[in-house]
Every structure is written in structure tokens, then in C-alpha cells.
């Protein structure tokens with residue numbers, strides 16, 4: 185039996201009267217952990233009548249197959265919304281740590297860590313990402329070397345450049361900005377990056393090692409690693425947790441799922457052919473959403489108290505916004521934060537972690553080159 189306490193005047197007509205008791209002796213609500221008051225309605229939920237979500241203000245109960253909305257309780261002032269995971273602050277802290285390591289390294293007479301970026305074509309989003317990465321290098325005291333090739337560059341031109349960078353001792357990390365223009369073989373390009381310089385972690389050998397028990401990649405892909413870093417910083421216990429990953433892409437969904445398995449979570453990977461996404465997501469103690477579908481995950485998909493990492497970055501029209509549009513994640517944040525235990529915002533969640541992790545990987549590559557970390 186689950187005991188739920190609501191204010192009487194907020195009850196929906198759909199709640200069967202027999203289920204409501206106006207008990208005068210105070211009892212505690214199992215959800216809110218607040219005591220009943222004089223005009224409280226006490227609802228006893230039998231097994232099988234599960235709360236879809238209950239975060240004090242809006243409560244939905246599956247009642248004999250009916251969805252019952254109990255719109256508003258008078259407990260609003262006691263609402264317990266999710267902890268907002270501040271990715272920007274966590275990333276800033278990590279960047280500071282990397283900058284300190286760079287300073288120690290150069291003070292010891294070693295060269296600055298260097299990152300080479302390779303941009304093929306004129307994709308505006310890629311141009312922005314590359315310039316953000318170069319700026320981050322500058323801020324952290326690292327060298328950055330920017331290379332641009334035209335959109336019609338040949339496969340051998342791109343691979344030739346990567347080979348030159350492989351041989352350049354000033355370059356510790358090589359980042360080929362994805363996606364590459366159509367017609368180029370992305371896998372072959374990634375394959376041509378030296379394993380010790382693969383700071384994006386997308387080299388097939390690094391990904392293969394990530395997938396194998398007892399093996400470790402030299403570098404872990406930045407966005408997935410950033411998700412795990414946020415979970416660790418939030419103190420989330422991954423061992424034995426039910427984790428659901430929405431998305432199975434090579435750059436986010438699949439590597440993050442592999443990382444979760446390595447951390448002893450039980451992982452379900454969903455994709456565009458998965459059935460009953462809401463049902464699967466409701467089983468998640470930890471949810472990683474990386475589908476690229478604006479606000480697809482609704483609040484009532486989320487298990488109360490779950491930790492939600494929203495990787496999605498989607499621009500939607502919003503005439504009320506000065507720019508006429510704004511960024512949203514794959515999760516309906518305003519709904520989800522009323523249910524989840526902790527959640528990342530968009531922007532300001534996973535996004536800043538990606539570059540911070542790239543900086544950390546570049547530092548690691550410089551240590552490998554200096555013989556301070558085994559390759």
C-alpha cells in the first residue's frame with residue numbers, strides 16, 4: 185500500500201470516493217513525506233496502482249487503467265524539484281585543473297600540449313565548434329594548430345594531412361571535425377589518425393578497446409566521457425543501476441552505453457525502432473538522452489528520483505525569444521525537473537563538458553608523448 189496525501193479541493197472527479205479517506209489522525213505521505221492536515225485527503229494506492237509521477241505539485245496516478253490527474257496540491261511551497269547538474273561549473277573546474285597541469289608541465293621545461301584541428305568544408309556549426317576548441321586551447325595555455333580543407337577535398341588530401349600531423353612532434357592531439365562532407369570515407373580518415381593522438385577517441389581500436397572487458401582505450405570519446413564525469417560529480421551510484429541510453433550513434437549513444445557497462449550499470453540501448461520508449465525510460469535510474477529530437481522525453485516518462493543527462497542540442501523556433509529561436513534538449517526540461525532527482529539543463533549541461541574532456545584528452549596525449557603515461 186502506498187499512502188498519498190493531497191488537499192481535498194484539488195482532487196479530480198475521477199478518483200473513486202472509496203479510495204479517499206479523511207482520517208483525522210495525521211499520517212505521512214509516502215511521496216512528499218509531509219504529514220496530513222485537517223482537510224487532507226488520504227489516498228491509499230493498492231499494489232498495481234502506480235504513480236506515474238508524483239512530485240508534490242502535479243500527481244498522475246494510473247488508476248484501474250485510467251490516467252487520473254490531480255492537478256495541484258497546496259503543497260507547492262514544499263515542492264522538491266530536481267537538483268540541476270551545473271555542467272558549466274563542473275567543466276570550468278576541470279578546465280582549471282587541466283590549465284594547472286599545463287602550467288606545471290611547461291614550468292618543468294616540457295613543450296606546451298598541442299591540438300591540431302582539421303575542418304573540411306564550410307559547415308557553419310563545425311566552424312563554430314572548431315573555433316571554440318581552439319579558443320579553449322588558448323585559454324588553458326595549450327597550442328592549437330588549425331587546418332582547413334575545401335569541401336571538395338579528396339580522400340587522399342585529408343588522409344595526407346592527417347599523416348603529416350601524425351608525424352609532427354608539436355601536435356599531441358588530432359581532431360578531425362565531424363561530420364565530414366559526403367563522399368569522404370569518415371572511417372578511413374579516423375583510422376589514419378595515430379592511436380596516441382586520437383584525442384576524440386573515435387579510432388576503431390580505441391572504440392574496440394572500450395567495448396572489451398578488461399581492456400582500456402587510450403582515449404575515451406569526449407561527450408560520453410563528459411556524461412559519466414557529470415554522473416560521478418553528482419555522486420550517482422552506477423553499479424547495479426538501471427541505465428537507459430536513448431540513441432546508438434557512434435559518437436554518443438554507443439560509447440556512453442559501453443562506458444556505463446564498464447561501470448557495472450545494467451544498460452538498455454534504445455533507437456528509432458525501439459518499441460514503448462516511455463515504458464523503457466520509466467525503468468531508468470539513470471537516463472542518457474541523445475536522440476536529437478527536441479523535448480521528446482516527457483516528464484511522465486521519468487521515474488521519480490531518476491538522474492537525467494540530456495545530451496541533445498536542438499534549436500526550436502520561439503518568437504518570444506530575442507533571437508526568434510532557442511536551444512532545447514531531448515528532454516522536456518520543465519516537466520522532467522519536477523520528477524527527476526537530478527537533471528542537466530540545455531544549454532549549460534553536457535555541452536561545456538565536451539570541450540573540457542577534449543582538453544583533458546589533449547593533456548593526456550602530451551603526457552603520453554612525454555613518456556609520462558604508458559601508450
Ligand code: NDP
Nearest residue numbers: 407431432433436455456474475476495496497534535538
Ligand atoms: P545521431 O543522429 O547520430 O543519432 C541519433 C540516435 O537517436 C540514433 O541512434 C537514432 O536511432 C536515435 N533516434 C532518433 N530518433 C529517435 C526516436 N524518435 N526514437 C528513438 N530513437 C531515436 O545523433 P548524435 O548521437 O550525433 O546526437 C544526438 C544529440 O546529441 C543531438 O541533439 C546532438 O546535437 C547532440 N550532441 C551534443 C553534443 C554535446 O556536446 N552536447 C555532442 C554530440 C551530439 P537509429 O540508430 O535507429 O537511427
